[in-house]
Amino acid sequence: MRKTRILFFLVMVSLVLAPLAAAAQQTGAPPTVKDKAQIEAAVSAQAAPTQQAKPAPALTRDVNTRLSTAEADPQAKPGAPAAAPPAAKKPAAKKVEIKRTEPIVPAYSGIREKMAVIVFYVWLWFAIAVMIYFLRLWIKEADRVYKAKYYEPEESPRKDNPMAPVLGD
Amino acid sequence: MRIDNAYFTRRKFLNSILGGWLGAVAASFISPIVKFVWPPYKEPDEVKLVFADYSAMQPGEVKNFVWGSKPGLIKRAQDGSFIAWVGVCTHLDCNVTWLPAKKQFFCACHDGWYDENGTNVSGPPPKPLRRLEPSVEGEDLFIRKPGVGAKT
C-alpha cells in the first residue's frame, strides 16, 4: 500500500508542477524595465574619458555592483543580445547620481508574456478546482463518519493516543 | 498490489491524491519564495576596464579593480604582461592586501601570506589566490574568468 501512495503522490506532484513550472518560467520575466535602460544610459553618458582621471575602486564599487547584479538577470538567456552593452561597464563612471525620471509601471509586454499570464490563470484555477473537488470528497467522508458516530470519544480507534486527530488511518 | 482492506483503501487513495496535489501546489508557491530569498547573483564572467588607467603601471606594481562585489588585484609582470587575481583569501574569504615592501599579499584575518605570484606561502590559506585572465584588447583591458573566452 505504501508504494502505491508514494506513487500517487509523485504523479500528482509532477502533474501540477510541470505546466506550472513552464508557466512560471514565462511569467517570471520582470515587467517592462524602463529603469534599467535608463541606468545604463546614465552610466554610459557619464563615462566620458574626461572623467576617468581617478579610477578609485572604492568609489566605483556600488555602480559596478549594480551593473554586475543587473547583468545577472535570471531571465536573460546566456549570450542573448539583451545583456548590457559593454560600454556601460566602464569603471571610470564614478558614483553616478542615478535619478529615475519615470515611474516604474509593471506591465506585460509582448504576446508571449500576456499568453503566459493567461496560461498561469487557467492553471491556477484548475489546480484550485481540483483541490476543492477532493476536499469536498474529504468533507463528505468526514461528515459521514461524524454522523455515523464512528469515533465516539470512548471508542477511539487510536488506543495509543485517543486524543490525537483521528483523520486518515 | 493487494487490496487487503477495502474500507481504508479508498480513503488512503483520496488522502494520497489530495496530499500530493496540495504538496505540489505548496511547492509551486514556495519555489518563487526560495528564488527570491536566494537571488541568483553570480560573479561576473568578465569585467571591462580602461587600459589607459593601467598602462602606466611599472613592472611589479599592483593595482586594485572591482570584480563584481569582490576586490580584484592586477599586477604588471616583468615582461609587461598583466596577471590578475580575485583579491580574496582562500582561507575564509577576507580581502587581502598587497604589501609592496615585502612583495607579498597579506590577509590580516588569520595572518595568511601569498607570494607575488599569488601562491600561498605561510599561514592558514589552503590554496593560491584565484587567478583571472587579463587581456588587452585595443583601448580596453578585459579581466575574465579562466575558461571564458572573449565575447564576439
Place this chain on the structure above:
Amino acid sequence: MKIDMKKFAAWFDDRLALTPIFKYMTKKEVPQHEHSFWYYTGSSILLFLFIQIVTGIMLALYYKPTLEGATDSIGRIMTELPLGWLVRSVHSWSSTFMIALVMIHLLAIWFTKSYRKPREATWMTGMMLLVVSMVFGFTGYLLPWDDLSLSATKVGTNIPMAIPVVGKWVTQFLRGGDDVTGDTLTRFFLFHVCILPLVIFAILVVHILLVQKEGMSVPLKDEIAKKKVPALPFWPNFILREVVIWLVLLGILLTISLMFAPSLELTADLMAPAPEGVKPEWYFLFLFQTLKIFPANMGPVTGEFVAVVLILIAVVAIFFLPFIDNKPEGKKGKIIAYLGVAGVIYAIVFSIWSLL
C-alpha cells in the same frame, strides 16, 4: 531503519503535554445555522496575516529604510529580483484583503450581536486588532517613499495637531521631529516591521484564546429560545471547509495581484509641491472626507478639532459597544443595529465622495 512515529510522538507528548490541545481540537464544535458563514471570516484574516508576514519578510530582506535608498531599493525589488514585483503586489493586495475582511468580520459580529455577554472582551480585543491593522496600513504606505506616500503621511501625521496640548507631542512622536523627514521613514519602518507585529501578536493571542474559552456564539434568537443548535466538529469537518475558502481567496488574491501590480512613482522630494490626487489608502478615505467637510473654524475651536474629537468619540463608543448595547434583544439593540447600517452607508458614501 524504520522510525516508530508513535514513539516519537509519544516522546514529544510527554514533554510538551500536547494531548489537551488535541483533545480540545477534537471536542471543539462549531454551531451550524443560517449565519454560520461569518465564522469563516476570522480564519481568512489569519490567512492574509500569514501572507503578509511571509511577503513582508521577503520585502524587508532587500528594502532599505533610508531617505536615499528607500525608493531605489523598491525599484530594485521590482525590476531585478526574481518575481519581486509580484511579491510587492501580493503584499499590497493582501493588506487590502486583510483590512476588508477585518471590517466584514466586525460588521458580521455587530449585526449578529455576538459581542453580547460573555464576549465583551473578545469584541474589545478585536477592535484593538482593527486599529493596529489600520496603523499597519498607514505606516506601510509611507515606506515606498514616493510622492503620494509622502504627502499622505504628512496629512495623516498632522491630524493629531488638532488636539490641543497633547496633539503636538503625538505628531512629533510620529514624525520624529517637527517635519516628515528621513527619520520618519526609519521610524515608520521600525513600527511596521517590529513594534506593530509584536503588538498584533500579543492582542491576537488574547483574542483567539477568548474565542476558544467562550466557544462560538449562536444566534441571539436561538439563545433566547434555548434551542440546541446543531454543530459540526471543528476538526476535521470545519477546518476542511475553511481550507476550501482559503483556496478560493488565495486564487482571487493571486489573480488580482498578477493583474494589477502596484507601480512605483518618483522618489519623494521633501521640497516639491504636493502632487495632485493625494489620497490615503481606501480604508481611510471616509475619515479623510470627514475631515474635509468641516469648516476651518467653528466658534472658538477649529473645525478639524471638532472632527477629530467626533471620530475619537465614535471609536471609543464602538470599542465599548458591548456595554452600550447591554440589552441586545430589546429596542435599544435594534437601534444599534440600524446605527451599524447607517455607519456602513456613511462610510461608503463618504469614500465614494472623496474620490469624486
